[in-house]
Amino acid sequence: MENKQSILRYVLCVGVGLVTSSFIGNHSSEKANDKTSLPNIVIINMDDLGYGDVGAYGATGIPTPNMDRLANEGIRFTNGYATSSTCTPSRFGMLTGVYPWRNSDAKILPGTAPLLIDTAQQTLPKILRQAGYRTGVVGKWHLGLGSGHVDWNGHISPGPNEVGFDESFIMAATQDRVPTVYIEDGHVVGRDAKDPIEVSYDHNFEGEPTGLDNPELLKMKWHHGHNQSIVNGIPRIGYMKGGDRARWVDEDMADTFLSKAQSFVKKHKSEPFFLYYAMQQPHVPRTPHPRFVGSTAMGPRGDVIVEADHSVGAFLKTLEEEGLLENTLIIFTSDNGPVLNDGYYDDAVEKVGEHRPNGPLRGGKYSLYEAGARVPFVVYWKGRVEPQVSDAVVCQLDLLASFAALTGQSIQDADSRDYLDVLLGRSQQGRDALVLEANSKTFLRQGDWVMVPPYRGAALNRQVNIELGNSDKYQLYNVREDVGQQNNLAEQEPNRLEEMRKLYGELRGNARNEVKELELH
Ligand code: NG6
Ligand code: CA
Numbered sequence: 004m005e006n007k008q009s010i011l012r013y014v015l016c017v018g019v020g021l022v023t024s025s026f027i028g029n030h031s032s033e034k035a036n037d038k039t040s041l042p043n044i045v046i047i048n049m050d051d052l053g054y055g056d057v058g059a060y061g062a063t064g065i066p067t068p069n070m071d072r073l074a075n076e077g078i079r080f081t082n083g084y085a086t087s088s089t090c091t092p093s094r095f096g097m098l099t100g101v102y103p104w105r106n107s108d109a110k111i112l113p114g115t116a117p118l119l120i121d122t123a124q125q126t127l128p129k130i131l132r133q134a135g136y137r138t139g140v141v142g143k144w145h146l147g148l149g150s151g152h153v154d155w156n157g158h159i160s161p162g163p164n165e166v167g168f169d170e171s172f173i174m175a176a177t178q179d180r181v182p183t184v185y186i187e188d189g190h191v192v193g194r195d196a197k198d199p200i201e202v203s204y205d206h207n208f209e210g211e212p213t214g215l216d217n218p219e220l221l222k223m224k225w226h227h228g229h230n231q232s233i234v235n236g237i238p239r240i241g242y243m244k245g246g247d248r249a250r251w252v253d254e255d256m257a258d259t260f261l262s263k264a265q266s267f268v269k270k271h272k273s274e275p276f277f278l279y280y281a282m283q284q285p286h287v288p289r290t291p292h293p294r295f296v297g298s299t300a301m302g303p304r305g306d307v308i309v310e311a312d313h314s315v316g317a318f319l320k321t322l323e324e325e326g327l328l329e330n331t332l333i334i335f336t337s338d339n340g341p342v343l344n345d346g347y348y349d350d351a352v353e354k355v356g357e358h359r360p361n362g363p364l365r366g367g368k369y370s371l372y373e374a375g376a377r378v379p380f381v382v383y384w385k386g387r388v389e390p391q392v393s394d395a396v397v398c399q400l401d402l403l404a405s406f407a408a409l410t411g412q413s414i415q416d417a418d419s420r421d422y423l424d425v426l427l428g429r430s431q432q433g434r435d436a437l438v439l440e441a442n443s444k445t446f447l448r449q450g451d452w453v454m455v456p457p458y459r460g461a462a463l464n465r466q467v468n469i470e471l472g473n474s475d476k477y478q479l480y481n482v483r484e485d486v487g488q489q490n491n492l493a494e495q496e497p498n499r500l501e502e503m504r505k506l507y508g509e510l511r512g513n514a515r516n517e518v519k520e521l522e523l524h
Pocket of ligand 1: 050051089090091177179228229240287339345346
């Protein structure tokens with residue numbers, strides 16, 4: 004305890020120049036605003052929001068005043084990374100502090116996949132719970148549930164509540180995957196024993212319409228994939244039967260998650276809390292509530308970003324009204340980069356106009372190029388962090404060790420490192436080396452440089468129209484001078500290439516063998 008308190012005192016004193024006395028056990032309601040208490044921590048994680056989709060990062064056609072407020076009044080990182088260019092591995096990396104490429108099951112999961120995180124594994128919510136936090140997750144999970152066969156009508160476990168979250172209100176996988184129901188603390192909300200839910204990713208249930216066979220029932224048309232069970236006129240990935248009363252209304256999802264996030268905060272305002280608020284936008288299917296339809300000239304993709312921005316604003320307002328804003332550290336980020344056509348005809352491509360969802364970066368979701376894993380990354384802590392733009396390299400992987408440091412917890416061995424000083428804007432010395440993932444392939448960012456090893460596979464994914472980064476040559480880019488990765492310097496810089504290959508080999512270690520067949524050297 005003594006040690007814990009001295010670490011905390013050091014951290015907060017250095018950070019804010021305050022003389023502090025004690026930190027633990029004084030987070031009472033009267034002291035919700037007490038500058039000496041542990042901050043609440045909120046991670047707002049968007050789904051497929053691109054580096055260029057936010058006003059503060061350069062977007063002009065999508066008004067995002069609330070996201071911009073966080074970015075402009077906090078620290079806007081220009082070199083912030085998820086651990087992967089797709090969702091499941093990205094979230095695995097953030098919540099466990101372990102590189103997703105170490106876990107060969109960390110791939111985009113179906114809605115029936117078992118829980119990906121071992122219940123014995125160290126996680127960010129477990130660490131914060133140890134520090135006395137009340138922990139909750141609201142929104143997209145996509146890390147698997149159960150341990151094989153899930154009975155969707157009974158207690159669904161293990162899940163978020165078994166890996167460190169005291170409370171959970173989630174969708175199992177993605178908005179485009181069945182089951183299309185909310186699950187609260189392991190139980191489907193609105194379940195009805197008389198209308199049991201069945202889910203399969205192999206076979207349809209007799210008599211159930213599908214997107215493939217019943218186009219007349221669709222309000223949104225599928226472009227690729229997404230032609231199985233139809234829910235609310237939207238064809239999905241996977242088959243589902245039953246649970247009529249429990250099925251979510253897509254257009255209400257943002258409001259539903261917002262109100263759960265707000266009630267979590269209100270309920271736990273007198274204790275330190277950690278909320279992982281995992282919004283679903285702008286992932287497909289893009290279904291803005293009618294009050295946001297037409298907010299942009301970009302159709303549903305732009306409109307759902309405005310809708311998400313509204314949720315951010317309403318959530319901040321709740322923190323303000325509860326007197327919690329100055330005692331809450333907020334991370335605003337995204338699980339991976341952007342995509343326009345991700346499987347439905349929704350005008351995203353047709354109406355994008357001049358907007359660049361990936362900003363100046365190359366590639367997008369699924370890609371080894373920068374727009375795959377480099378995402379909006381903002382740290383906001385009112386009155387505690389100086390507004391600034393930081394070019395330091397930061398990664399969601401390091402939130403676990405950094406928040407452990409902030410709360411005086413020691414951690415077991417992991418890839419996560421303590422970069423609290425960088426995250427709070429006191430240092431510009433970010434991560435020197437990061438091995439990031441895209442579709443089970445990896446690349447190295449070191450300093451200003453990115454090295455992508457040669458990989459087999461299409462250079463362009465034609466369905467989504469995104470450059471994947473596969474090439475039969477090594478690629479080496481100076482991303483400080485050439486953020487758009489246009490000049491491959493592998494031949495001009497043989498020594499640097501060799502050094503980075505060596506470091507990459509050392510960092511990948513044995514795990515590298517798993518993907519060896521994909522690499523040409
Ligand atoms: C892909 C889906 C895509 C999206 C993605 C997961 C098809 C053809 N494409 O397999 O629409 O659901 O998985 O996105 O089915 S993520 O953000 O959760 O990683
Ligand atoms: Ca995603």
